[in-house]
Amino acid sequence: MFVSFQEVNLSRYDVIIAGSGPAGAVTAKTLAARGKTVLVLESGVREIEPTIQDSFSVVHGLGHFDSGYWPTHWVRALGGTSAVWSGWVAPLSARNFASWPITREDLDPWYDIAARELGRPELINTWEAPSVPGFDMRPFSRHEPNRYGDEAGTEIWEHERVHVLLNATLARVHPRPDRRGISAITVYVAPDVTTELPLSENQSIVLAAGGMGNAQILLGSDDGTGAAVGNEFDQVGRYLMEHPHLYHCANMVVRAGYGFPEPPAGFGGFTPALVPDDAMFEANGGIDASFQLSPDDTNADDAIERFVVERLGGQADVYSLSARTEMVADPGNRVERVFGTDPSGLPRIRATCVVGADDYRSVLGYLRRMGDALARENLGRIRINNDVIFNDLTGGGHTVGTTRMGDNPRTSVTDADCRVHGYANLFVAGSSLFTTGGYANPTMTIVALAARLGDYLGGQA
Amino acid sequence: MKRRDFLFGTAGFVVGTVFVFGTAATMYQARKARRAAAASAGPRRVQGGMDDWVLTDADRSEIAARNAMSESQSLELLDNIDIPGAGDMRSERVANVDECIASCEGDDSCNAFTFARMSHPNAGKRHMCWIKSDRNPERLVSDVHYISGRRP
Numbered sequence: 001m002f003v004s005f006q007e008v009n010l011s012r013y014d015v016i017i018a019g020s021g022p023a024g025a026v027t028a029k030t031l032a033a034r035g036k037t038v039l040v041l042e043s044g045v046r047e048i049e050p051t052i053q054d055s056f057s058v059v060h061g062l063g064h065f066d067s068g069y070w071p072t073h074w075v076r077a078l079g080g081t082s083a084v085w086s087g088w089v090a091p092l093s094a095r096n097f098a099s100w101p102i103t104r105e106d107l108d109p110w111y112d113i114a115a116r117e118l119g120r121p122e123l124i125n126t127w128e129a130p131s132v133p134g135f136d137m138r139p140f141s142r143h144e145p146n147r148y149g150d151e152a153g154t155e156i157w158e159h160e161r162v163h164v165l166l167n168a169t170l171a172r173v174h175p176r177p178d179r180r181g182i183s184a185i186t187v188y189v190a191p192d193v194t195t196e197l198p199l200s201e202n203q204s205i206v207l208a209a210g211g212m213g214n215a216q217i218l219l220g221s222d223d224g225t226g227a228a229v230g231n232e233f234d235q236v237g238r239y240l241m242e243h244p245h246l247y248h249c250a251n252m253v254v255r256a257g258y259g260f261p262e263p264p265a266g267f268g269g270f271t272p273a274l275v276p277d278d279a280m281f282e283a284n285g286g287i288d289a290s291f292q293l294s295p296d297d298t299n300a301d302d303a304i305e306r307f308v309v310e311r312l313g314g315q316a317d318v319y320s321l322s323a324r325t326e327m328v329a330d331p332g333n334r335v336e337r338v339f340g341t342d343p344s345g346l347p348r349i350r351a352t353c354v355v356g357a358d359d360y361r362s363v364l365g366y367l368r369r370m371g372d373a374l375a376r377e378n379l380g381r382i383r384i385n386n387d388v389i390f391n392d393l394t395g396g397g398h399t400v401g402t403t404r405m406g407d408n409p410r411t412s413v414t415d416a417d418c419r420v421h422g423y424a425n426l427f428v429a430g431s432s433l434f435t436t437g438g439y440a441n442p443t444m445t446i447v448a449l450a451a452r453l454g455d456y457l458g459g460q461a
Numbered sequence: 462m463k464r465r466d467f468l469f470g471t472a473g474f475v476v477g478t479v480f481v482f483g484t485a486a487t488m489y490q491a492r493k494a495r496r497a498a499a500a501s502a503g504p505r506r507v508q509g510g511m512d513d514w515v516l517t518d519a520d521r522s523e524i525a526a527r528n529a530m531s532e533s534q535s536l537e538l539l540d541n542i543d544i545p546g547a548g549d550m551r552s553e554r555v556a557n558v559d560e561c562i563a564s565c566e567g568d569d570s571c572n573a574f575t576f577a578r579m580s581h582p583n584a585g586k587r588h589m590c591w592i593k594s595d596r597n598p599e600r601l602v603s604d605v606h607y608i609s610g611r612r613p
Contacts, residue, residue, distance in 0.1 A: 299584065301584060304511055307520075
C-alpha cells in the first residue's frame with residue numbers, strides 16, 4: 001500500500017528497501033509472503049517524471065559508455081528500470097560462478113522461482129543442445145517483460161505488509177560506532193524533508209537502488225569517522241561491468257539445411273544463440289560470450305561468398321551473428337564520487353568503464369574458432385566484421401558488479417548472504433552483487449538473488 | 462509523462478514507432494536498431510578484405526589458382542595492373558580471369574580489359590571484368606588486385 005511520509009512509523013518495519021525495481025520488488029514480495037512488514041523507498045513516482053529522473057540519475061561516464069548512457073538504464077520511478085527492460089532472460093552458467101561465494105547449484109532453487117516470477121518455464125534454466133562443434137545452442141528466453149510499475153507490481157505494492165513511500169530517497173546509512181551494523185538512516189522526501197531515523201538491531205536495510213545507486217549510497221555514507229560504509233577496503237564501486245553488444249560482428253555461411261537445434265515448444269519465445277561449451281570456453285581464455293543467429297541474405301556480389309557457397313555444395317544459408325559478451329571483472333572499472341550532490345544529498349558519481357583488450361580478443365578468438373570448426377568439416381565458413389567489433393560496440397543497459405559478492409572483504413563488498421561485509425543489518429539486492437557478469441542478461445539472476453535474500457531475511461527471527 | 466515519451470525524448474532523435482514485442486523500445490534499442498541498420502547497409506561490412514573470411518588452406522589454394530596469371534594468344538597480359546577508364550564499354554561478373562580474357566578476345570571492339578581478383582578489398586569489385594575500347598591505353602596503375610590485358 002502507498003503511504004505518505006506522515007504515516008511512516010519506521011519502528012514498525014522489519015526491513016527497509018531502497019528502490020522498487022525488480023530487485024526491490026521481489027525482495028519485498030518474498031518478505032511479505034513470509035510475514036514481514038517492509039517499507040520501500042522510491043525516489044520517483046508512479047510515472048517517469050523528467051525532473052526527478054534528470055536530477056537524480058546523473059552519471060559522468062568515461063570510457064566506452066558515456067554520460068548519456070548510464071542514466072537511461074537507471075530509472076527513477078515505481079518499478080525502477082523494469083520500465084525500460086526488454087524482457088530478455090537467461091541464467092548465468094555454472095562456470096560463471098567460479099569466483100562467486102555461491103555456486104549455480106546453490107542458486108538453482110531461486111532460478112526456478114525467478115523463472116516463475118518472470119512468467120517463464122523452468123526449462124529455460126537448463127535447456128541446451130550441441131550445435132556447431134565447440135558451441136551449444138542456448139537460446140535467450142523472450143517474453144513480455146515484467147514492469148513492476150505496472151501490472152506486474154500491482155499485487156506487491158497493494159500488499160498490506162508492503163508500504164511504499166514515493167518521492168523518497170535513502171540518502172545515507174549511518175554505521176554503529178563499532179561498524180558492525182547500521183544504527184540510523186537518512187531519508188530525503190521531496191521537496192524539502194531530510195530526516196535521520198534511528199533503527200534497531202533487528203531491522204534490516206536492503207539496497208536495491210541499481211548498480212549505480214547501490215554504490216552511490218555506500219560511497220555517500222561517510223560520516224568522517226572512517227571509510228564510507230562498506231568501503232573499508234576501497235572496494236565499493238569497483239568491478240563495474242556491462243555486456244558488450246556487437247551487432248552483426250560476423251556472418252556465417254553454412255550448407256543449406258545445416259540447421260540448428262530448436263528448444264521444445266514448452267520453452268516459449270526465444271532468440272537462438274550459440275554459446276561456447278565448457279571446453280571451448282576454457283580454450284579461448286575463460287571469458288564468456290553468446291552469438292545470436294539471425295537469418296541474413298546472401299551477398300551474391302561478393303565473389304568470395306559465392307566461392308564459399310560453391311565449396312559448400314552450391315546451396316547455403318547465411319546468418320548474421322550478434323555477440324553479447326562478458327567483460328573481465330576489473331577493479332579499475334569503477335564508480336567513484338565526484339564533487340556535488342543530487343537533491344537528496346547523495347554524491348554525484350563518475351563511472352569509468354573500459355572494455356579491455358582481453359574482452360575484445362576473446363570475441364575474435366571465438367569467431368575464429370567457430371570459423372575453423374565449421375571449415376574443418378566443410379559445414380560452413382565465417383566472415384569476421386572487424387570494423388563492427390571495434391567501432392560499433394554498445395552495451396545491454398546492464399550495470400553490474402559495483403558491490404560484488406565474495407568471501408574476502410579485501411576484494412569484495414558483500415558476502416554470500418548479500419550482506420555488506422561486517423554490517424549485520426545491511427544487505428544488497430541487484431546486479432551490483434555479481435562477482436562476474438557472464439554473457440546473460442542480468443534480470444533473471446537479479447530476481448533469483450532477490451528471492452533468495454527475501455527468504456533469508458524472512459526466515460530470520 | 463508516459464515512459465515512452467521519456468525514453469524517446471531522452472533519446473534526442475526521432476524514433477517514430479519502434480516496438481519490440483509490443484512494447485515501446487528504449488533509447489538503447491532504438492540506437493541498436495540504427496546501428497544494426499548501419500552495419501547491414503552498404504559495403505562497410507566487407508571492407509576488411511578476403512582475410513576477414515575464416516578459410517581453409519585448401520580454399521586459399523583454390524582461390525590463388527583461380528586468380529593466377531593466365532595466358533592469351535592475342536592479348537598482352539599485364540599482371541598486377543589496373544587500367545582505369547580507357548573507354549569502359551561494359552562490365553560483367555566472371556568466374557575467373559580466363560572468362561574475362563575470352564570475353565575481350567571474342568569482341569572485335571575490345572582493345573583492353575581489367576579483371577579484379579578475389580583479394581580486392583571491395584567485395585563488389587571481386588571478379589568483375591571491365592571491357593574497354595581504347596587502343597594502347599597509356600595509363601597503367603600498379604595494383605596487385607588486378608590483372609589487365611591489351612591488344613598489342
